[in-house]
Amino acid sequence: DGGITQSPKYLFRKEGQNVTLSCEQNLNHDAMYWYRQDPGQGLRLIYYSQIVNDFQKGDIAEGYSVSREKKESFPLTVTSAQKNPTAFYLCASTPPLTGVEDVTEAFFGQGTRLTVV
Amino acid sequence: AQTVTQSQPEMSVQEAETVTLSCTYDTSESNYYLFWYKQPPSRQMILVIRQEAYKQQNATENRFSVNFQKAAKSFSLKISDSQLGDTAMYFCAYPNNNAGNMLTFGGGTRLMVKP
Numbered sequence: 512d513g514g515i516t517q518s519p520k521y522l523f524r525k526e527g528q529n530v531t532l533s534c535e536q537n538l539n540h541d542a543m544y545w546y547r548q549d550p551g552q553g554l555r556l557i558y559y560s561q562i563v564n565d566f567q568k569g570d571i572a573e574g575y576s577v578s579r580e581k582k583e584s585f586p587l588t589v590t591s592a593q594k595n596p597t598a599f600y601l602c603a604s605t606p607p608l609t610g611v612e613d614v615t616e617a618f619f620g621q622g623t624r625l626t627v628v
Numbered sequence: 629a630q631t632v633t634q635s636q637p638e639m640s641v642q643e644a645e646t647v648t649l650s651c652t653y654d655t656s657e658s659n660y661y662l663f664w665y666k667q668p669p670s671r672q673m674i675l676v677i678r679q680e681a682y683k684q685q686n687a688t689e690n691r692f693s694v695n696f697q698k699a700a701k702s703f704s705l706k707i708s709d710s711q712l713g714d715t716a717m718y719f720c721a722y723p724n725n726n727a728g729n730m731l732t733f734g735g736g737t738r739l740m741v742k743p
């Protein structure tokens with residue numbers, strides 16, 4: 512079955528550590544996204560990538576880094592520069608657009624819960 | 629920049645009754661889409677319904693319908709015959725098709741359906 516897989520489901524980070532969250536999709540989607548969700552709040556965009564080897568900062572990119580070496584994979588690294596990393600992280604992807612004004616729904620993974628210990 | 633506002637942090641409804649969740653947005657675009665997503669306790673994001681701004685007719689998906697008021701920039705979600713499985717966070721979202729379809733989300737409304 513096609514879908515988006517995020518791993519791990521739960522992740523614990525010590526102060527000063529970098530950690531990497533995995534996101535893999537087998538939907539053949541071009542665009543991928545990382546969102547952060549804090550308790551009781553909406554989702555905020557961290558980074559997005561429309562094609563391989565290219566990515567753009569979202570609204571809250573500070574303290575995070577990404578790579579897009581393969582179409583299927585878009586890992587997110589939470590660096591020690593991110594002072595408040597405890598949150599729920601969601602990865603998403605969208606299919607290629609077929610027209611100038613075409614818009615498609617986003618498909619989401621099941622998320623990673625990151626906690627600083 | 630596009631913004632999306634949901635003014636009701638929490639709502640509750642009795643099973644089988646109807647509830648309406650509010651959403652307002654701001655955009656300078658004339659043609660766009662709007663989405664409602666549901667996030668149940670499993671935290672999986674599920675698309676509930678979508679509306680295309682150039683369509684006059686309000687979108688409907690079974691028990692879910694929208695009231696889209698383009699001039700007022702309002703996009704409310706009506707859930708009819710509420711079921712216990714409708715208990716979830718609901719997010720209004722605006723896709724920016726000038727930025728790879730990235731979604732701008734409202735802050736969400738937590739809906740509790742009571743038996």
